[in-house]
Amino acid sequence: MSLPPPTPARSEPTVGTEPPLAAARAPAGPWRLVAARLRRSRPALVCGALVLAVVVACLLAPVYAREVAGTGPDENHITDTVRVGSRTLDVVSPTGVPIGPTWQRRFLLGADPNGRDVAVRLLYGGRNSLEIGALATLVTMLLAVLIGTLAGWFRGLTDGVLSRLLDVIWAFPPVLLGVALGVALAIGGLDLGVVKLSSGSLLLPAAIVGVVFVPYVARPLRGQVLALREREFVDAARVQGRGNVRILTGEILPNLTSTIVVFLPLMLANAILLEAALSYLGAGVQDPNPSWGTMLAEGIRLTPGAIHLVLAPGLMLVLVVFGVNVLGDGLRDALDPRAVAGGRG
Amino acid sequence: MARFLARRLLGAAAVLFAVSVLTFLIFQVIPGGDPALRMAGREATPQTVHDVRRAWGFDRPLYEQYATTMEKILDGSVVSYSQQINVEQEIARDLPPTLSLALGAGLIWLLFGVLFGVLGAVRAGRASDRALTVLALLGVSTPIFFLGALMLYYLGYRWGLLPLGGYVPLTRDPWGWFTHMLMPWLALSIASIGIYSRVLRAGILDTLGEDYVRTARAKGLSERRVLVHHVLRNSLIPIVSLWGLDLAAVIGGGAIVVESVFDLHGVGQYAAESIARLDVPPVLVVTLLVACAVVVLGVLVDILYALLDPRIRLSA
Numbered sequence: 001m002s003l004p005p006p007t008p009a010r011s012e013p014t015v016g017t018e019p020p021l022a023a024a025r026a027p028a029g030p031w032r033l034v035a036a037r038l039r040r041s042r043p044a045l046v047c048g049a050l051v052l053a054v055v056v057a058c059l060l061a062p063v064y065a066r067e068v069a070g071t072g073p074d075e076n077h078i079t080d081t082v083r084v085g086s087r088t089l090d091v092v093s094p095t096g097v098p099i100g101p102t103w104q105r106r107f108l109l110g111a112d113p114n115g116r117d118v119a120v121r122l123l124y125g126g127r128n129s130l131e132i133g134a135l136a137t138l139v140t141m142l143l144a145v146l147i148g149t150l151a152g153w154f155r156g157l158t159d160g161v162l163s164r165l166l167d168v169i170w171a172f173p174p175v176l177l178g179v180a181l182g183v184a185l186a187i188g189g190l191d192l193g194v195v196k197l198s199s200g201s202l203l204l205p206a207a208i209v210g211v212v213f214v215p216y217v218a219r220p221l222r223g224q225v226l227a228l229r230e231r232e233f234v235d236a237a238r239v240q241g242r243g244n245v246r247i248l249t250g251e252i253l254p255n256l257t258s259t260i261v262v263f264l265p266l267m268l269a270n271a272i273l274l275e276a277a278l279s280y281l282g283a284g285v286q287d288p289n290p291s292w293g294t295m296l297a298e299g300i301r302l303t304p305g306a307i308h309l310v311l312a313p314g315l316m317l318v319l320v321v322f323g324v325n326v327l328g329d330g331l332r333d334a335l336d337p338r339a340v341a342g343g344r345g
Numbered sequence: 346m347a348r349f350l351a352r353r354l355l356g357a358a359a360v361l362f363a364v365s366v367l368t369f370l371i372f373q374v375i376p377g378g379d380p381a382l383r384m385a386g387r388e389a390t391p392q393t394v395h396d397v398r399r400a401w402g403f404d405r406p407l408y409e410q411y412a413t414t415m416e417k418i419l420d421g422s423v424v425s426y427s428q429q430i431n432v433e434q435e436i437a438r439d440l441p442p443t444l445s446l447a448l449g450a451g452l453i454w455l456l457f458g459v460l461f462g463v464l465g466a467v468r469a470g471r472a473s474d475r476a477l478t479v480l481a482l483l484g485v486s487t488p489i490f491f492l493g494a495l496m497l498y499y500l501g502y503r504w505g506l507l508p509l510g511g512y513v514p515l516t517r518d519p520w521g522w523f524t525h526m527l528m529p530w531l532a533l534s535i536a537s538i539g540i541y542s543r544v545l546r547a548g549i550l551d552t553l554g555e556d557y558v559r560t561a562r563a564k565g566l567s568e569r570r571v572l573v574h575h576v577l578r579n580s581l582i583p584i585v586s587l588w589g590l591d592l593a594a595v596i597g598g599g600a601i602v603v604e605s606v607f608d609l610h611g612v613g614q615y616a617a618e619s620i621a622r623l624d625v626p627p628v629l630v631v632t633l634l635v636a637c638a639v640v641v642l643g644v645l646v647d648i649l650y651a652l653l654d655p656r657i658r659l660s661a
Binding site: 164277 | 360363364367482483485486487488489490491494495497498502503594595597598599601602605606613616617620621623628632635636639
């Protein structure tokens, strides 16, 4: 067979089942190797699937609320009753104790003191928790890459200023800093001129959690850039007359990707946990918005009255964070060329 | 040694200065930060607000306000804006539970972190190592307040094994102190044990490949001696520095979640309450306390470094 004529590929519809030549002959790139290694790690795959399942379930929260539970996340049923087997039970007892798990469509995981369906709130809360976690991770990564590369590349005064900035954030324990920012900003919201975040916005906790973790990623990245900028291929790019921006995006950034990829799940796990802690302390997601942290806080306030209010959001948090951590572990092993399955012992 | 200490003290003073200035400034720019408005009460006339501002010196230039506040902090006479109680006395009251928490939990997580780390490395790849890995990840993935709530419910309420939160001073009732602190210690330690054991396991596995380990084995030293004297000594260095930083964070109120779950009335809770009231003096004092703890433990860690690795000198 002969090579196809060198016409622009996009105007040429693919003929038959021939795979594109370039792809067929290209050697396996580093990322494909990583993907292959990751596919061989069963714990990582299982946990990845688990996390994905939770994400999908949370996205389907409105469907569950409408089709299965028949109630929304903020609807109260304090005076309602529910049939369990042959008995009719109060959703919230006259003494204020909410019903536990019924394991049926209505109040699958029980109710909270306001007579709201815990299962429905769990899914809606999961949306908020996961959304904040993901956004916070994005904030952390963007800021960390920006600060880390600039500080490492320009050194000198830029590095001095940026590194001291990181030192200041690092000087405070994460939870305490988060509480400080959360409480301070919950009162007035945040007004940066360009961006305005009102006090009830979910973006506020996301931004706070994101900023708190920046030094943990920016520091190692800075160190890596400091080492990379002395390498020959960077010299070569400089001799070619490339500017700072092109070297940073074309030479430095691609070499940082594996570090960034390793940090992503780690930071996601930490962000979800910190959001929960902040919400527990009242400095994160504000009522009546559910999140796993606020639900857990409410459950703890009612202990020992209704342990299901503690167990449901708590176990979800553990499940998701554990899944993300195992996935991250697998990813790190897959990216580390020295890693041999099961260690070196 | 003297030069090392002098340098560290100078550095510490610079850090403390920077931290205090920044904390002070942060409270000037956040919305609703004007203390005079809050102190004058809900239905204050402009005259009252003006009087409060005059009396407390909020009408002075910022650097002057900063200087007087710091002066008062240093001679121990600073009072909080919201309750007008001496801040240092408040912190002296809240420090014992926090210190008890930090030291006890710090010992537990260092001990078990090292134990599990060594076990995992020695049995790398085997079932027990995998089990430890899963446990460590589970520990890292569990929110502290969830763990604390479960402990309180099962150990405290259902089975009645341990008291339900609160703090008993060590000097009054040592056994009561111990039983009251046991749950907070465990809750705070679990995640750190997970992290430390993982870091140490990786460090030991790395060190096992070093030439000097091969030499030590070739000399015919027993495996135990190689492990303890040649491998562990080197792998402990990152653990020690991690430990110093973590302990400093707990002393400075970083364990606020545990303190509030177990109702210990520690420095963290005090800090959070003060922050919620936008009360500058207590926040300043707590931040300085954190910075001090970081500096002191940093020096301690460096001395431990030098003990662990004779190549490290105390000059840098």
